[in-house]
Amino acid sequence: MSNDFYSGIYNPDVLSCLANLSNDEVFTPPEVANSMLDMLPQELFSNPNTKFLDPACKSGVFLREIAKRLLTGLEPILPDLQQRIDHIFHHQLYGIAITELTSLLSRRGVYCSKYPNSVYSVSRFDDAEGNIRYKRIPHRWKNGKCVFCGAAQSQYDRDEMLETHAYELIHTTKPEDIFKMKFDVIISNPPYQLSDGGGNGASAKPIYQLFVQQAQKMNPRYLSMIIPSRWFAGGKGLDEFRDRMLNDDRIRVIHDYPEASDCFSGVQIKGGVCYFLWNRDEHGDCSIYSHKGDAVQGPIIRPLLEAGCGTFIRYNEAVSVIHKVMAKNEPSMETLVSTRLPFGLPNTFKGNKVKNSPSDLLVYVSGNDREVRGSAAYVARNVISRGTEMIGWHKVYIAKAGSGSDSFPHPILPKPFYGAPDTVCNESYLVIGPFKDKQECENVMSYIATRFFRFLVLQKKNSQNAAKGVYQLVPQQDFSKPWTDAELYAKYDLSDEEIAFIESMIKPMDLTGGEE
Structure with a gap:
């Protein structure tokens, strides 16, 4: 019954269409969202107390796919469909939209109505936001840059009718106060970059790492995000983030796509993309999967920092080659x-x-x-x-x-x-x-x-x-x-x-x- 509930409404799947759009805020295909959800312990979807947050909603695909799993997993506990729907949407699923437009799109994707207090919503709320909020946040300017995200004031100090792209999660020192609750799972595909005003407006500063860091401050049990893979090597604004990530043995799984188009059809992102699973309560080596076309190599379970070379070896097939080269101890x-x-x-x-x-x-x-x-x-x-x-x-x-x-x-x-x-x-x-x-x-x-x-x-x-x-x-x-x-x-x-x-x-x- 639960699968019929969503499959009857989404035909054709508009989210699959949106996933083919290309910009710095890439929409997530439903199949990728489900691959990320597959990394989580599946018993989470049978627990009526599990709380999920997407802090960068664009299409609502993560919350929608989580809802599908909860509708099935909670059926033995809450056999009445409407009671189950109401419980899931009111008490388990939460989102922060990145723009006003994506807030409407996300609510439409999750509640089947852009206004969850309308008669068309599958679960009625008392307000027009439901649990997917959007709040216009100002940048905090200092010397022409935002102190939170580094955006250029010349680019984003805009009229109130225009989006500022001051994303709520990364424009606060206390992200845990946004919903004032603990989340078991934070999962998202955050925006990747913002113009920093350099290069006559062509230069951009990565911001996806800020979403990861803020989510970790909220101390969820599990964190999963899909982000550009450039952090593997560090670089512009990423060196500290890279060092922290590669030395964090709570990163339990990484799926790496050197060619972003293998993950996001038709989208090119220099250096590719990856998604990971961070487990607050579990330590150890990481299960690493390398994707090339339809082929998957792995998992290879290994440390993120390769012994002897102090770096992350991206390709599983390369590890043995590196070991053979390093064994000769030749100068670099x-x-x-x-x-x-x-x-x-x-x-x-x-x-x-x-x-x-x-x-x-x-x-x-x-x-x-x-x-x-x-x-x-x-x-x-x-x-x-x-x-x-x-x-x-x-x-x-x-x-x-x-x-x-x-x-x-x-x-x-x-x-x-x-x-x-x-x-x-x-x-x-x-x-x-x-x-x-x-x-x-x-x-x-x-x-x-x-x-x-x-x-x-x-x-x-x-x-x-x-x-x-x-x-x-x-x-x-x-x-x-x-x-x-x-x-x-x-x-x-x-x-x-x-x-x-x-x-x-x-x-x-x-x-x-x-x-x-």
Whole structure:
């Protein structure tokens, strides 16, 4: 009877349609919501006292799918359907909508009426909100930024008729006071980012971690959220969050989708997405599932922080490869890679197209000539504010931004190119070196071109950015000779299965031709 109750009303499933929309506030497909609910102990849905909260309601899909399970699980206890419906909706399901529009959509999805005090609501409330609240919250501005979420005042200090996107959960110091009750389960797909005003309005600050942190303050028994996977590697606003998460042994399950479109059809999110289960009362290693297309690898039960390398190894199939590489205890390529702004020249610096003085240096910048890697210009030597010791090196340049599409197999890195002495670059590139001559640089580039090299980079690279730290797991080699994948596979005794996985993930790289 309980399944008939919802299936008769939702035909076709409008939530499945909405899940195909693409923006920073991605709608959750019902099948994904149910996969997240499957991670919970199912006896929760047979307990009339279990309380559930979605603190970032958009379509109401989590509350709706929870209601379906409760309608079945509570039938032996509350056999009368209407009594069961009233109990579930009034005493077990709660939500905080992120906008006024999504509050109406969520109520329509859960109560079958956008106004739960109307005659059309499956369970009548005394007010128009029911248990899915929406309250317009102001940002708290200081020096042009919101002190809670970091949003730019120039972008979100709006007229009262417009949404401010000041989400209630993350704009309070006491989230537990919103409903003034304890929740057994908090489950959600929160908004992912907000404009921080940088880059002429194009720069955005991640905010999903704030939802996780606020939910943990409420101390639920279980917490599950679906969020971008960029936190695996840290980065902009995420380093502290990453460290806290990877050192929290109450994270019991992670489902990782390196290609977001495998989870959210038609949606591209750099670095993919994941959902997790945090269990307040249980500690131990984590069950990790890796999703690729329709295939699932796992669970592999392992610590989030891999012993010896202090990082999270995203792909289960990569763990054995990492162990074999680390067993040789070789120095890391990271020590040969410069930090960003190697010569103090920002991205906006494009140099002079002509040489004005015999002492001018050749400078490689992006964007001047797409037919060659590292478009060339000139810069006066006295303009170089840092990295002067690298000017005379034989070196290798490589772009600090990734390359290629969002799907696998993927090139992971753009093509490197040789940097002769008396050359420099702007912020678009990193410097690898020093090396004794051009031939040694070419041998290094042959190593970078291997799938093996770029597969190890992938383990630390969960966004387009390829800064110095992504090279941590890559070992140095004898650069008196060039390298091939076959030699590296043999050196590290990789199995046929390990090789097949590497080659399924990484595109071949041809060092001839133009920039990728």
